[in-house]
Structures are given as C-alpha cells and as structure tokens.
Amino acid sequence: MKILIIGLGIIGGGYAMALKEAGxxxxxxxxxxxxxxxxxxxxxxxxxxxxxxxxxxxxxxxxVLAIYPNLVKDFIVRNKEKFKENAIITDVTxxxxxxxxDIIEILPEDIDFVFAHPMAGREKKGIDYATNEVFKGANxxxxxTEKNKEENLKLIExxxxxxxxxxxxxxxxQFHDEMIAFTSQLxxxxxxxxxxxxxEGRNTGExxxxxxxxxxxxxxxxEKLWSLLFLGNKENLLKVMNRFEKEFDEIKKSIxxxxxxxxxxxxxxxxxxxxxx
Amino acid sequence: MKILIIGLGIIGGGYAMALKEAGxxxxxxxxxxxxxxxxxxxxxxxxxxxxxxxxxxxxxxxxVLAIYPNLVKDFIVRNKEKFKENAIITDVTxxxxxxxxDIIEILPEDIDFVFAHPMAGREKKGIDYATNEVFKGANxxxxxTEKNKEENLKLIExxxxxxxxxxxxxxxxQFHDEMIAFTSQLxxxxxxxxxxxxxEGRNTGExxxxxxxxxxxxxxxxEKLWSLLFLGNKENLLKVMNRFEKEFDEIKKSIxxxxxxxxxxxxxxxxxxxxxx
Numbered sequence: 001m002k003i004l005i006i007g008l009g010i011i012g013g014g015y016a017m018a019l020k021e022a023g024x025x026x027x028x029x030x031x032x033x034x035x036x037x038x039x040x041x042x043x044x045x046x047x048x049x050x051x052x053x054x055x056x057x058x059x060x061x062x063x064v065l066a067i068y069p070n071l072v073k074d075f076i077v078r079n080k081e082k083f084k085e086n087a088i089i090t091d092v093t094x095x096x097x098x099x100x101x102d103i104i105e106i107l108p109e110d111i112d113f114v115f116a117h118p119m120a121g122r123e124k125k126g127i128d129y130a131t132n133e134v135f136k137g138a139n140x141x142x143x144x145t146e147k148n149k150e151e152n153l154k155l156i157e158x159x160x161x162x163x164x165x166x167x168x169x170x171x172x173x174q175f176h177d178e179m180i181a182f183t184s185q186l187x188x189x190x191x192x193x194x195x196x197x198x199x200e201g202r203n204t205g206e207x208x209x210x211x212x213x214x215x216x217x218x219x220x221x222x223e224k225l226w227s228l229l230f231l232g233n234k235e236n237l238l239k240v241m242n243r244f245e246k247e248f249d250e251i252k253k254s255i256x257x258x259x260x261x262x263x264x265x266x267x268x269x270x271x272x273x274x275x276x277x
Numbered sequence: 278m279k280i281l282i283i284g285l286g287i288i289g290g291g292y293a294m295a296l297k298e299a300g301x302x303x304x305x306x307x308x309x310x311x312x313x314x315x316x317x318x319x320x321x322x323x324x325x326x327x328x329x330x331x332x333x334x335x336x337x338x339x340x341v342l343a344i345y346p347n348l349v350k351d352f353i354v355r356n357k358e359k360f361k362e363n364a365i366i367t368d369v370t371x372x373x374x375x376x377x378x379d380i381i382e383i384l385p386e387d388i389d390f391v392f393a394h395p396m397a398g399r400e401k402k403g404i405d406y407a408t409n410e411v412f413k414g415a416n417x418x419x420x421x422t423e424k425n426k427e428e429n430l431k432l433i434e435x436x437x438x439x440x441x442x443x444x445x446x447x448x449x450x451q452f453h454d455e456m457i458a459f460t461s462q463l464x465x466x467x468x469x470x471x472x473x474x475x476x477e478g479r480n481t482g483e484x485x486x487x488x489x490x491x492x493x494x495x496x497x498x499x500e501k502l503w504s505l506l507f508l509g510n511k512e513n514l515l516k517v518m519n520r521f522e523k524e525f526d527e528i529k530k531s532i533x534x535x536x537x538x539x540x541x542x543x544x545x546x547x548x549x550x551x552x553x554x
Contacts, residue, residue: 119486123551139483169483179484182475187488190467192547193524195554197517198459205554206416206446207456209396211464213554214491220551223544227537234532240474241529247470252518255511260504267500270469274400274497277472277482277490 002026004060006053006075008036008046010122011092012066013130016045018163021132028056036127057082062155065091069228073099076113080106088152089113094180096143096173098232104145114156115143117176118165119184123220132164140165143176181236186244188226189237191219279303281337283330283352285313285323287399288369289343290407293322295440298409305333313404334359339432342368346505350376353390357383365429366390371457373420373450375509381422391433392420394453395442396461400497409441417442420453458513463521465503466514468496 003024005012008031019027029046030053031037037049050056057063057079065072072091083089089111093099096115103113119139122129140160142153157168171179195216198204204212230237247266254262280301282289285308296304306323307330308314314326327333334340334356342349349368360366366388370376373392380390397415399406417437419430434445448456472493475481481489507514524543531539 119484121486134487139485141484167483171484176484179479179481183481183485183489186471187492189525189528190471190492191488192543193521193528194463194467195547195550196527196543197520197524198550199520202456204456204460206444207396207418207448207453208416208460208554209398210411211468211495212460214494215464215467216547216551216554217491218488219547221544221548223541223548226544227540230532230540231535231537234535238529238532241525241532243474243476244470245525247474248466248518248522250473251466251470252515255507255515255518258508258511260508263504263507264500266469266473267498267503270472270493270496271498271500273472273475274493277485277493 001062002028002060003062003064004028004030004053004056005046005064005066006030007066008040008049008127008130009066010125010127010130011118012064013040013045013127014120014132014135015064015066015092015163016040017043017130018132018135019159020045021164022159022162028060030056031127039127053079054082058084060084061087063087063089065089065093068225069093069095069098069232073102076103076106080108080111083108083111086110086112088155090116090156092116092118094184094229095177095233097177100143100145100173104147107147112147112149112152113145114148114152115145115173116156116160117141117143117180118160120165123218125222125225136164137166138164140168141176142168142170143173144170145173177233178236178239181233182240185230185233185237186240188218188221189230189241190244191216192221195219278339279305279337280339280341281305281307281330281333282323282341282343283307284343285317285326285404285407286343287402287404287407288395289341290317290322290404291397291409291412292341292343292369292440293317294320294407295409295412296436297322298441299436299439305337307333316404330356335361337361338364340364340366342366342370345502346370346372346375346509350379353380353383357385357388360385360388363387363389365432367393367433369393369395371461371506372454372510374454377420377422377450381424384424389424389426389429390422391425391429392422392450393433393437394418394420394457395437397442400495402499402502413441414443415441417445418453419445419447420450421447422450454510455513455516458510459517462507462510462514463517465495465498466507466518467521468493469498472496 120134397411
C-alpha cells in the first residue's frame with residue numbers, strides 16, 4: 001500500500017514515524033517547506049518528498065491529510081478527479097462539521113474518505129517536535145459517514161492500532177464535534193483564561209504546585225490552528241462554555257454565602273466523576 | 278532533635294517518610310486513629326505513636342502540624358504552656374491569614390512558629406497514599422512573621438531541602454494567601470466546574486486526550502479540607518475568580534464575534550506566559 005501524508009508537521013510527521021515503526025515502507029510526504037521534506041527523508045520516515053501533491057497524488061492508495069482545518073475542503077476540491085481509483089482518504093482534524101458534508105457531497109463514488117481524529121497532540125508545531133510516542137495508548141475516533149465502506153473503516157482502524165492507538169471508537173460528525181468542544185476545546189479555553197488572568201511581574205513560578213503546571217500546560221498553543229478550531233465549532237463551544245459558567249457560578253455563590261455544605265456537595269460530585277473517568 | 282508530627286495523613290505521613298529518608302531517627306507521631314499509628318510504626322517512619330499529644334508534647338524540639346486548617350489555632354491554644362522551652366512549631370497548611378495573627382499573639386516568647394506550605398499534594402487522603410516522592414523537586418514556602426528567629430527559619434529551610442524540596446522561598450502571610458488563591462485554589466475551582474459541567478451518561482472517557490485528563494485530575498479532592506481552604510481564603514479567591522471570568526468572557530466574546538485576530542492575540546499571550554513559567 002502506497003501512503004501519502006499531506007503536511008509533515010507535528011501530527012503528519014508523527015504519523016510518518018508511527019507508520020515506519022509499524023513496518024510500512026512506501027510512505028510519501030508533501031510539505032510546502034523543502035526543509036521539512038529534507039528532515040523527513042533524513043529521518044527515513046518518507047520514501048520521497050514533494051512540495052505539492054500534483055505529481056504523486058494519482059499513484060497512492062491512501063492519502064492522509066494532516067493540514068489545517070480550513071485547507072481540507074480545498075484539497076479535495078482541487079484533487080477530486082486526480083485520486084487513484086478506489087483510493088482512501090483520511091484526516092486528523094479536530095473538528096468535522098466544518099467540511100464533512102461538503103466533502104462527501106463532491107467526492108467521486110469510488111473514493112472513500114474515512115474521517116478520523118487521533119486524540120493526541122503536543123503543545124508545539126513542526127516536524128522537529130513530531131513523535132509517535134504520544135499516540136501510544138491514546139484514543140482514536142473515526143467519524144463515520146453513510147458513504148463509508150466497512151472494509152475501509154476496518155483498514156483505518158487496523159492502521160490506528162498498528163500506530164499505537166489503544167481505544168478506537170466510531171462516532172457521528174455531530175456527536176464528535178459536540179464532545180470535542182467539551183473534552184478538548186473547553187479545557188484550552190480554561191487554560192488560556194487562567195494564565196492570562198495572572199498579574200504580571202510577581203514570580204508566579206515560585207508559588208505553584210502541580211495543579212497550576214498541569215492546568216496551564218495546554219495554554220502553550222498554535223494560535224492559528226486553535227482559532228480555526230474554535231471558530232469552526234463555534235456553536236458547540238459556546239454551549240459548553242455556558243454550561244461551565246453555570247457550574248463556576250454555583251461554586252462562586254457557595255463561597256460568597258459561606259455555604260460549606262454545598263461546596264462539599266460539589267466536590268463530592270466532582271470526585272465521583274473523576275474516579276469514574 | 279526530637280520531632281513530633283501531629284496528623285499522619287497524606288502530608289504528615291509523607292513528612293515522616295521524608296524525615297526517615299533524611300536520616301532523622303527521633304520522629305514521633307500523633308494521630309487519633311490507632312490504625313494509622315500502627316501502620317506508621319510498621320513502616321518504620323515513627324519511633325512511637327500517640328492518640329493525643331498530652332504525653333509527648335513537652336519533650337520535643339520541633340512540632341509539625343499536619344492537620345486541617347480549622348484545627349491549627351485550637352492546637353496552639355490547648356498546648357501553648359506545654360511546649361518544651363525554645364520549641365519550634367511548623368505547619369503545612371495551604372492558607373495562613375485564617376490563624377497566623379491570632380497564633381503569634383498568644384504564643385509564649387520562646388516558642389517560634391515557622392509557618393510553612395509545602396507545595397506538593399495528592400488527590401487522596403490518609404497514610405496509605407502518603408509518599409515523600411511528591412516533595413522531590415517541589416516548591417516550599419515559608420511564611421515569615423516578625424517574631425521568627427533567623428536561626429529557626431534556617432532550620433526549617435534546611436529540613437525542607439533535606440526532605441527533597443527544591444525551591445524554597447520566604448513570603449508574607451498576605452502575599453502567600455493572595456498567590457495561593459490564584460495558583461492553587463482557582464485551578465481547583467476550574468477542575469470541579471469543568472467535570473461537573475459534563476452531561477452524564479455519554480462515555481466521555483472515549484473522547485478525551487491528555488488535556489481533559491490533566492485538567493480534571495485535581496477534581497478528585499478531599500471535600501472537607503478544600504471547603505475549609507476555600508472559605509478560609511474567601512476574599513482572595515473571589516478576587517481571582519473575578520479576574521478569571523474577565524479573561525473567559527474575552528475569549529467568549531471573540532468567538533461570538535468571529536474575531537480570529539483577537540483570539541490569536543489571546544493565544545499568543547497565553548503561549549508566551551506559559552513558556553516563561
């Protein structure tokens with residue numbers, strides 16, 4: 001199987017590493033940055049690199065789109081007539097509703113797009129930080145559409161296991177985006193708001209324990225990618241932000257009113273939920 | 278030097294372990310639970326255990342109070358005439374203004390209370406979860422009062438280094454409580470509000486990456502201790518909660534208005550701050 005990865009950044013590069021480790025030898029890469037291609041070749045994780053897909057696209061069986069969310073649809077529009085017969089496409093994008101319906105509308109019958117979301121990242125960008133270590137034991141979501149062929153879903157699932165992912169789950173685009181707003185986007189909102197609410201110039205670092213360190217780790221983020229993810233999933237994100245605010249206000253009210261019993265109740269609830277996780 | 282630890286829970290037990298590892302052999306323990314004393318003796322981390330302090334208090338050079346914040350002042354009131362001459366007292370409490378002024382008021386001249394806050398914890402309680410591993414490399418705060426003798430401050434600092442703490446800093450009660458509201462209490466508020474805002478019965482665990490896991494870890498908390506800490510530092514906590522809300526609202530507004538530029542600005546700010554940490 002010939003595999004082409006579009007975008008050799010932190011995730012695309014990680015995929016190339018994982019595929020190499022899993023024994024795949026015919027992996028090709030596209031990246032607009034020649035330096036990145038040079039590095040990928042030197043690492044031995046791609047067989048050949050290209051600064052655009054024109055030359056290689058019609059020769060590969062599987063295309064992995066590891067590019068920004070706003071570029072996914074453009075890529076399909078540009079290449080829909082060029083894919084190899086019965087080619088499979090997959091992606092790594094954190095939101096799906098933004099493009100999934102448009103894409104399944106315009107794809108030729110024989111081309112199957114198995115939308116996917118590897119739930120593993122890093123607070124960095126670029127191939128220099130890419131690693132397949134983060135995939136090991138992580139969650140992997142497949143966002144199924146009515147057009148997907150069972151054999152292709154199975155192929156991507158097999159690939160995910162081979163790359164080290166542990167829990168693989170099929171879900172719908174709508175439910176995916178709703179859940180992701182809560183489990184991934186809202187935590188990023190909280191991390192950013194937390195660290196941005198600090199008062200500058202007071203050596204906060206000397207007063208922290210693990211909690212502040214853990215909660216702000218993800219405040220280090222790729223601003224271009226995350227603003228696209230937030231705005232591309234706007235309605236869902238605002239909904240979970242509102243739900244969060246209600247809980248936050250509940251705690252605030254209990255503190256204002258010295259309501260120890262209510263506070264304990266909220267903490268018992270959160271403890272139970274965390275233990276169940 | 279004879280050392281007495283009052284309360285052999287997760288922190289007191291950890292102190293006993295750290296002191297043993299540092300070579301201190303005359304460490305005694307008080308705990309109202311005989312089972313805990315039995316376990317501590319079996320672990321070899323105390324020389325002798327007592328269910329109350331009456332018998333031992335006047336024989337020790339250093340008393341470590343590892344008890345709930347609301348019990349610290351009572352302990353001093355009860356024992357102020359019983360301490361050994363020139364005894365040193367220290368504590369491990371997460372807030373200080375609640376009792377620090379009252380205590381230095383009533384303590385005899387020769388007794389020196391060096392208030393301290395080891396910035397390391399666990400989401401559990403009891404001696405079964407105690408470990409000195411969490412102290413290694415952690416921050417340690419000394420909350421200095423006008424009555425402290427320099428030699429005693431130095432002794433507690435030396436002890437903290439010997440127990441594995443890495444960064445030791447002296448600060449004032451007021452600044453301590455203000456900073457702790459931000460670096461420790463606010464993160465706990467966010468973790469609780471986040472996990473409590475989930476909708477039940479939808480297998481959230483299958484949709485999470487590291488971010489949700491990290492941000493909710495501390496939602497598993499000792500409800501009695503944390504409601505005391507929150508209410509005992511109410512004004513400071515409400516202040517940082519308000520600052521957080523302003524930043525949260527800023528992000529929300531940017532999303533509502535599709536203001537990509539503003540969002541990127543906020544993310545660049547948070548990234549810079551996190552990298553500086």
